[in-house]
Amino acid sequence: MNTKTLVYIFKRILLAILTVWVVITVTFFVMRAVPGGPFMSEKAITPAAQAALEAKYGLDKPLMQQYFTYLRDIVTKMDFGPSLKQRGRDVIDIIADGMKTSAKLGVIAAFSALGAGLVLGAVAALRRNKLIDKVIMVITTAFVSMPSFIMGSLLLVIFAIKMRVLPANGSTGAGLVLPIITLALYPMAYITRLTRSSMLDVLGQDYIRTARAKGVSGPRIIFGHALKNSLIPVITYFGPMLAYIVTGSLVVEQIFAVSGIGRAFINSITNRDYPLIMGTTIILAALIVILNLVSDILYKAVDPRITLE
Amino acid sequence: MADKKFTMHVDVDAFLPATDEEKAYMVQMRPSSTFFKDGVKRLLKNKVATVSFILIILITLTAIILPMFWPYSYDAQLGIQPGKPVDASFANLKPMEYGRSELKRIEDGEKVFPHLFGTDSAGRDYFIRIVYGTRISLAVGFFASIIVLIIGMTVGAISGYCGGKVDLVIMRIVDIIYSLPDMLMVILLSSVLGTVLTPLIEGTVLAKIGSNIISLFIVFAVLYWVSMSRLIRGQILSLREQEYVLAARAAGASGSWIIRKHLIPNCISVVIISTALQIPNAIFTESYLSFLGLGVNAPMPSLGSLASDALNGITSYPYRLVIPAVVISLIVLSLNLFGDGLRDAFDPKLNA
Numbered sequence: 180m181n182t183k184t185l186v187y188i189f190k191r192i193l194l195a196i197l198t199v200w201v202v203i204t205v206t207f208f209v210m211r212a213v214p215g216g217p218f219m220s221e222k223a224i225t226p227a228a229q230a231a232l233e234a235k236y237g238l239d240k241p242l243m244q245q246y247f248t249y250l251r252d253i254v255t256k257m258d259f260g261p262s263l264k265q266r267g268r269d270v271i272d273i274i275a276d277g278m279k280t281s282a283k284l285g286v287i288a289a290f291s292a293l294g295a296g297l298v299l300g301a302v303a304a305l306r307r308n309k310l311i312d313k314v315i316m317v318i319t320t321a322f323v324s325m326p327s328f329i330m331g332s333l334l335l336v337i338f339a340i341k342m343r344v345l346p347a348n349g350s351t352g353a354g355l356v357l358p359i360i361t362l363a364l365y366p367m368a369y370i371t372r373l374t375r376s377s378m379l380d381v382l383g384q385d386y387i388r389t390a391r392a393k394g395v396s397g398p399r400i401i402f403g404h405a406l407k408n409s410l411i412p413v414i415t416y417f418g419p420m421l422a423y424i425v426t427g428s429l430v431v432e433q434i435f436a437v438s439g440i441g442r443a444f445i446n447s448i449t450n451r452d453y454p455l456i457m458g459t460t461i462i463l464a465a466l467i468v469i470l471n472l473v474s475d476i477l478y479k480a481v482d483p484r485i486t487l488e
Numbered sequence: 489m490a491d492k493k494f495t496m497h498v499d500v501d502a503f504l505p506a507t508d509e510e511k512a513y514m515v516q517m518r519p520s521s522t523f524f525k526d527g528v529k530r531l532l533k534n535k536v537a538t539v540s541f542i543l544i545i546l547i548t549l550t551a552i553i554l555p556m557f558w559p560y561s562y563d564a565q566l567g568i569q570p571g572k573p574v575d576a577s578f579a580n581l582k583p584m585e586y587g588r589s590e591l592k593r594i595e596d597g598e599k600v601f602p603h604l605f606g607t608d609s610a611g612r613d614y615f616i617r618i619v620y621g622t623r624i625s626l627a628v629g630f631f632a633s634i635i636v637l638i639i640g641m642t643v644g645a646i647s648g649y650c651g652g653k654v655d656l657v658i659m660r661i662v663d664i665i666y667s668l669p670d671m672l673m674v675i676l677l678s679s680v681l682g683t684v685l686t687p688l689i690e691g692t693v694l695a696k697i698g699s700n701i702i703s704l705f706i707v708f709a710v711l712y713w714v715s716m717s718r719l720i721r722g723q724i725l726s727l728r729e730q731e732y733v734l735a736a737r738a739a740g741a742s743g744s745w746i747i748r749k750h751l752i753p754n755c756i757s758v759v760i761i762s763t764a765l766q767i768p769n770a771i772f773t774e775s776y777l778s779f780l781g782l783g784v785n786a787p788m789p790s791l792g793s794l795a796s797d798a799l800n801g802i803t804s805y806p807y808r809l810v811i812p813a814v815v816i817s818l819i820v821l822s823l824n825l826f827g828d829g830l831r832d833a834f835d836p837k838l839n840a
Binding site: 209210212213333340434 | 505663664667668671672673675676677680684768772775776778779780781782792793796798799802803806809810813816817820821824825
């Protein structure tokens with residue numbers, strides 16, 4: 180750890196904080212720009228009741244004051260205010276509830292994508308231009324170019340409706356299998372391709388030839404020498420992958436009726452539940468920003484050759 | 489001359505003017521080729537890219553031309569005719585089936601154009617909806633990429649050309665927008681812009697396009713230009729310092745000459761390639777938003793909204809999901825493969 184690295188990390192953290200602040204600000208003002216305010220959809224509301232409602236949610240105060248109150252509550256208490264449509268529930272509680280399922284979904288999907296992707300990528304690289312390599316490449320190309328909602332719908336048709344081997348929905352147990360597969364397939368395909376190309380790159384290096392010349396066995400070369408270095412590009416994909424899983428979960432939870440944070444988000448948009456929309460956007464955005472930060476710093480940590488600007 | 493040869497060890501013949509025959513030998517045997525011709529040649533050699541290109545052209549032409557003379561339109565509910573009760577037999581037809589009144593016409597010896605993919609739950613011909621949806625998706629992808637190209641190129645060029653404080657400020661803004669989670673912002677903005685725009689554009693030509701598509705364009709204009717501008721800034725910065733630019737300047741070339749003859753031609757391949765790769769990205773985003781109900785306004789179809797609508801009747805009519813799914817995947821895949829081919833053909837430097 181030299182000063183340059185520390186300065187870089189410091190800069191990145193600063194940028195991350197700035198980004199989250201921009202997200203909060205954009206979200207706040209964009210939501211306030213909606214004509215008629217959040218109570219527009221409620222029909223036949225008397226002016227007095229409207230005023231009372233606005234006073235209750237602090238909407239009668241000047242805009243800037245509302246903004247600073249909102250910002251202060253988030254920073255000091257992680258408080259995003261109450262939900263407009265789900266009476267008596269705080270936004271943060273709804274998010275925390277949804278997070279439980281979504282986090283499980285996302286983490287399992289991420290790890291299975293990582294595991295399967297690494298193995299498939301290594302196999303493809305070692306059997307380069309053989310049949311198995313070609314099969315893997317064709318399948319992963321297909322997976323990469325298929326939007327997650329299409330993938331999810333097709334899996335739903337095939338496994339839940341036609342073959343009836345897995346339940347079509349549910350937030351626990353077997354019901355989570357299809358959503359996890361849907362979420363994992365794209366990152367898995369991407370990691371496979373990434374691992375394959377970086378493994379091929381590494382296998383062409385001089386130190387691998389030296390190891391071969393010394394008489395090191397095949398598996399030892401792969402696991403002892405090649406694998407570690409070919410992992411480096413995969414680490415850079417760590418951040419984007421989690422971002423993908425977070426946004427992918429929005430549609431996947433919708434398709435499979437999983438009661439996670441993604442579904443809560445989409446429902447809040449259709450219900451025009453503004454505090455919930457804002458809270459979910461901010462929390463998910465912060466999550467993605469933090470994960471990107473971690474993946475960038477990790478990238479530097481594993482490969483000291485990389486110079487950062 | 490020949491008798492002097494032993495004293496001088498230089499062959500005097502070598503200094504004679506070249507004969508026509510010798511000159512002809514020096515002439516390049518193949519016609520000179522421009523950069524563009526070279527690239528096209530390389531592209532045509534790439535079978536995957538060529539096939540994808542043909543596929544894209546076929547899909548695009550179908551999407552543009554077919555609706556012009558197809559007997560059904562994308563929004564006509566076939567069961568509803570003026571002055572007659574609603575004929576429910578037109579809803580949810582299986583592929584190649586006919587509605588009740590159509591069957592009668594066939595019995596009378598009339599020829600009725602078949603519903604290739606049947607009809608949807610509102611009795612609209614599904615085939616033409618798919619074709620029309622493809623048209624919308626392609627158009628959105630294309631125009632969104634053009635918007636991204638224009639904004640990204642302008643900002644990137646300014647940033648790279650001016651340098652200094654302007655560059656610093658622009659690049660910090662780019663950094664922040666770049667680190668925003670794009671999909672979340674897209675969803676947020678389009679959910680709000682839809683409601684804000686609807687009253688604003690009512691009665692104008694824009695209303696026909698629909699507020700959601702316009703908000704999609706705005707979102708692209710606001711969020712997606714950053715990577716393009718980064719790319720162009722980097723290109724301009726590195727090209728500015730090239731020796732041939734210095735040589736041109738030393739030879740007295742003017743600034744506009746350098747930009748026109750050196751900077752733009754060297755940038756253009758990178759720009760075209762990244763625009764080509766932006767199109768599938770935009771189509772992807774559009775279909776994603778349409779799937780969430782934030783895309784095109786009904787009754788206008790897009791491939792994403794068709795897939796989303798199909799989820800309701802998925803048990804009985806799975807093909808209604810499979811068809812748009814296959815079309816989207818085909819478009820995105822062939823555009824990506826073609827873009828890759830373009831990159832390999834026109835930017836040998838990137839292909840390290």
